[in-house]
Amino acid sequence: EVQLVESGGGLVQPGRSLRLSCTASGFTFADYAMGWFRQAPGKGLEWVSFIRSRAYGGTTEYAASVKGRFTISRDDSRGIAYLQMNSLKTEDTALYYCTRLRVYYYMDVWGKGTTVTVSS
Amino acid sequence: EIVLTQSPGTLSLSPGEGATLSCRASQTVSTTYLAWYQQKPGRAPRLLIYGPSTRATGVPDRFRGSGSGTDFTLTISRLEPEDFAVYYCQQYGSSPPITFGQGTRLEIK
Secondary structure (H helix, E strand, O other): OOEEEEEOOEEEOOOOOEEEEEEEEOOOHHHOEEEEEEEOOOOOOEEEEEEOOHHHOOOEEEOOOOOOOEEEEEEOOOOEEEEEEOOOOHHHOEEEEEEEEOOOOOEEEEOOOEEEEEOO | OOOEEEEOOEEEEOOOOOEEEEEEEEEEEOHHHEEEEEEOOOOOOEEEEEOOOEEOOOOOOOEEEEEEEEEEEEEEOOOOHHHOOEEEEEEEOOOOOEEEOOOEEEEEO
């Protein structure tokens, strides 16, 4: 079964850091781009970041709201994608989803999400 | 930045009726890069349609995507109780690469 499982969320104070992990199973992780999306309580979906597969250069993209603070990475040998979140702000509070991206940048597999709460 | 505007914000219909959801882009979107998602309360989004008319695996044929340029439509014929949810359109372009519409809530009348 194709599956993504996020972990690493929690309550953190503003200005602190958190690292999210996304563990993949059921498919060849290295062949796919992986992304992070978030959804603030009661709000819509927001793209955060994605990382292309090695075949496409392994390049990364970030939303303007997180650029310079968040870093996405991947470990193809372990099938894990990461999102390192630094200098967290209260507006980063959301449910964070890990996704698998297909060639035309639509997301066909979503994890259940991990909650990040930034509050003092 | 390509802004996607979905309408209506909320659509109230009865099971058995048909639904038409609109997604309008501020600039031309390549049809290849337009997708629709369904999200139920407390659940992750689910890919419905991509490209913009190809149904994802397991999606019933009562869901149909269409459109080109700046106007795209998700049509649901013969609404089933499980279809009542929030629907998002999404595009891939440039700067920022991925954007979503604000969503259409499809509720039971």
